[in-house]
Each structure stands twice: as C-alpha cells, then as structure tokens.
Amino acid sequence: MKAVRLEQYHQPPVVLDVPEPRVAGPWDVLVEIGGAGLCRTDLHIVEGQWAQKSRVELPYTLGHENAGWVRDTGSAVTNVTPGDPVILHPLVTCGLCRACRAGDDVHCTASTFPGIDRDGGMAELMVTGARSVLKLDPSLEPVHVAALADAGLTAYHAVRKAVPLLYPGTHAVVIGAGGLGHIGIQCLLAITAAEVTVVDRSEAALSLAKESGAHHLVNAMTEDPLVAIRHLTHGAGAHVVLDFVGEGGTETQGVAMLRRAGSYFVIGYGGSVSIPTIDIIYSEINLIGNLVGTYNDLDELMTLVAHGKVRLHTQTYPLDAVNHAIADLEAGRLPGRGILVPR
Ligand SMILES: [Zn+2]
Ligand SMILES: [Zn+2]
Known part of the structure; x- marks a missing residue:
C-alpha cells in the first residue's frame, strides 16, 4: 500500500x-x-x-x-x-x-x-x-x-473545560482564528452563553470568525487588542482567554486581557509565560494547559x-x-x- x-x-x-x-x-x-x-x-x-x-x-x-x-x-x-x-x-x-x-x-x-x-x-x-x-x-x-x-478535539477539549466559567454574562476572548481557533469559536457558541471576541492579525481569519458567529472582531494589526478588550468588557477584562497562538507576544497579551480571577487557556505553543507570582495571587488568575x-x-x-x-x-x-x-x-x-x- x-x-x-x-x-x-x-x-x-x-x-x-x-x-x-x-x-x-x-x-x-x-x-x-x-x-x-x-x-x-x-x-x-x-x-x-x-x-x-x-x-x-x-x-x-x-x-x-x-x-x-x-x-x-x-x-x-x-x-x-x-x-x-x-x-x-x-x-x-x-x-x-x-x-x-x-x-x-x-x-x-x-x-x-x-x-x-x-x-x-x-x-x-x-x-x-x-x-x-x-x-x-x-x-x-x-x-x-x-x-x-x-485539531478539533483539542479546541473542543479546552472549551469544554471552560464551560463552568462561562455562565451568561461572561466574556470569552479567542486569540487566533486559524485551523483550531475557528473550531473553538463554534464550540464556544454552541455550548456556552459567553459573549465571544476574536483577536487575529489576518483579515481572512477574522472574516472566517465572523462567519462562525463571533460577536466582536479585533484586528491586532490595526488596533491594540488590550485596549479593545478593555473597552468591550467595560474596563474589567475577560473571564476566559483561549490562546490558540501561544507565541509571538500573544502569551503576554492573553494574560493581560484577564479580569480578576480570570482564566488563561494555553492551546497554541512556542512562546513562554513569565508572570510575577505576586500578580498571580493578587488577581487570583488561572493558567490552564490543554493537550488533545x-x-x-x-x-x-x-x-x-x-x-x-x-x-x-x-x-x-x-x-x-x-x-x-x-x-x-x-x-x-x-x-x-x-x-x-x-x-
Ligand atoms: Zn494535529
Ligand atoms: Zn491507560
């Protein structure tokens, strides 16, 4: 064969x-x-x-x-x-x-x-x-x-773990609407009540995210994603950030997008996360790894x-x-x- x-x-x-x-x-x-x-x-x-x-x-x-x-x-x-x-x-x-x-x-x-x-x-x-x-x-x-x-299983697994955190009135951010991210967006919309914002640098990826039903789109090439997320969440930050990129700076931005007690889900990989431990306890944020x-x-x-x-x-x-x-x-x-x- x-x-x-x-x-x-x-x-x-x-x-x-x-x-x-x-x-x-x-x-x-x-x-x-x-x-x-x-x-x-x-x-x-x-x-x-x-x-x-x-x-x-x-x-x-x-x-x-x-x-x-x-x-x-x-x-x-x-x-x-x-x-x-x-x-x-x-x-x-x-x-x-x-x-x-x-x-x-x-x-x-x-x-x-x-x-x-x-x-x-x-x-x-x-x-x-x-x-x-x-x-x-x-x-x-x-x-x-x-x-x-x-690809789909990995995206679903991360969203499934976030379900208890995404009750009505919550805000989820998806970083990266590529092969995994566009599945993640659809899963979020299918099994949670969260408002979904998608951040990407590609217009094509953002239009795929829009087709998938995302509520808000942020083009990271033309606007500062941190400012945009702060604005969309009335200054508080996101309850959950799902990072399908995990390198090139998204790992720092993703954590900074969280509200107090928010959760950062790492799905894409390649970069590294460095956070002062005092910031983790003071804001009580969570970092969550995801594998298949x-x-x-x-x-x-x-x-x-x-x-x-x-x-x-x-x-x-x-x-x-x-x-x-x-x-x-x-x-x-x-x-x-x-x-x-x-x-
Ligand atoms: Zn694979
Ligand atoms: Zn076994």
Whole structure:
C-alpha cells in the first residue's frame, strides 16, 4: 500500500509502497483511511522537534488525524464491525490505568500515538485499538471530519473545560482564528452563553470568525487588542482567554486581557509565560494547559458536527501530493485544514 514515510529528519516525507499492516492483537482494529489531516505538528516532526519526546524509529508513517472505515478487527473487538465509518481518537490507550479509568485518555500511562510514535494514517490502512474507534453518524463522511480527530478535539477539549466559567454574562476572548481557533469559536457558541471576541492579525481569519458567529472582531494589526478588550468588557477584562497562538507576544497579551480571577487557556505553543507570582495571587488568575482531548470529548464534538453546529473548512489533496499540501500550509495558502485522501 501507499504511505507517507518520514525517512530522515529535515527531509520532505516521501510516498512509498510499504507492506499492508494487519490485525495482530485481540483488540486491534484495522482501518481503511478515508482522510488524514495535515497538521503543524507534522511540520515540527519533520523538523526533528519531536524526536526526543516520541523516540520514534525512522522510517515511519506520518498522520495522527484520521478517519475511515473498519476493514478488520481482532478477536475481542465487539464495538465495531467491518464497514463501519469511524473517526479515530488519536491515542491508542490501555483502558486499565487510573487515567483511562477516569476517562482521561490523553494521560494513559501505557498509550501509543499513531503518527507520532508509531505508523500513522497518511496511508491506505492503519492499525488502532478498539478503545480509539468512534462510529460516525451516517450523515458524516470520514474525509470531512478527519482533522477533527486532533485539531478539533483539542479546541473542543479546552472549551469544554471552560464551560463552568462561562455562565451568561461572561466574556470569552479567542486569540487566533486559524485551523483550531475557528473550531473553538463554534464550540464556544454552541455550548456556552459567553459573549465571544476574536483577536487575529489576518483579515481572512477574522472574516472566517465572523462567519462562525463571533460577536466582536479585533484586528491586532490595526488596533491594540488590550485596549479593545478593555473597552468591550467595560474596563474589567475577560473571564476566559483561549490562546490558540501561544507565541509571538500573544502569551503576554492573553494574560493581560484577564479580569480578576480570570482564566488563561494555553492551546497554541512556542512562546513562554513569565508572570510575577505576586500578580498571580493578587488577581487570583488561572493558567490552564490543554493537550488533545478525551474520547468522550470527541464523541460530544461529533454530536455537534452531526447537528450542524460545528463545521470544519477543509481542502483535500491526494496522498501523492503531500509535499504540495505541506508547502501550502507553510506558505499560509491553506484556509482551514488540509486533508490527504489515499484513494
Ligand atoms: Zn494535529
Ligand atoms: Zn491507560
């Protein structure tokens, strides 16, 4: 079968013929991939930034945002059968550790991460585990939802954690309305009562945010976001800031946008946060990290998508065009998410 293989760091991945994977263990599920999302994390992997963390052995197959159809299952699998359309929770988890038993899949102590530390879904076939497959509503096509497996899930997870803080009368700020941010905006509007302000430097991103239903838009190229947020919140600041950028100064601005006892959610990464501890106690602000999401988060997100409350903007490419898609992503020519389609 065809697969997108990373053979060496700092070299573009290549599309090669590799042996088809098979069901080996009783809980394995073999999936025929309908779409695999291309993510900035893939670029960071190629650059070698994940080598120390993942310790993956090269060559291997990229792709951690996957959806498709079940092709074959191990002897113990009862939750899906061949032919079922599925989206894949990005991790393969054990189900036995304390985190798994609490539903906190991402912190499983015995997990693997296809596309990060083992063969992923930029291929015709991929093996995952029974705990990771979520059956799709018949109205949904794998190719349309694939990128929600990671990008959408991460955005939903952060918004879901902010729900108790966003009661009617509150104000939420979204920094960055790109691939993740535009999902975050739709999730905020679908499951909270907050007034939503979006800050971005790109007119295209802001018009996507407007289409998604954001209440206020702030163009950080032409106005000072801190002044704008202060004005919109009558001097008090935001209850919640969701930072989908996390570098280039947003990490300082995001914290400064908070009202007393406000919460700053870090989703995008790359920069660093430095706050005098006296400021943290005096204003009683919260800093909250966010990593992917749980299986139940993915299930809830798929419900919102099936109900038409969350829409993902995508552009498809054949698997062979992976480096074309990467070039588009790097050059900022990709509105929404790029999806690789094996057949
Ligand atoms: Zn991703
Ligand atoms: Zn576990």
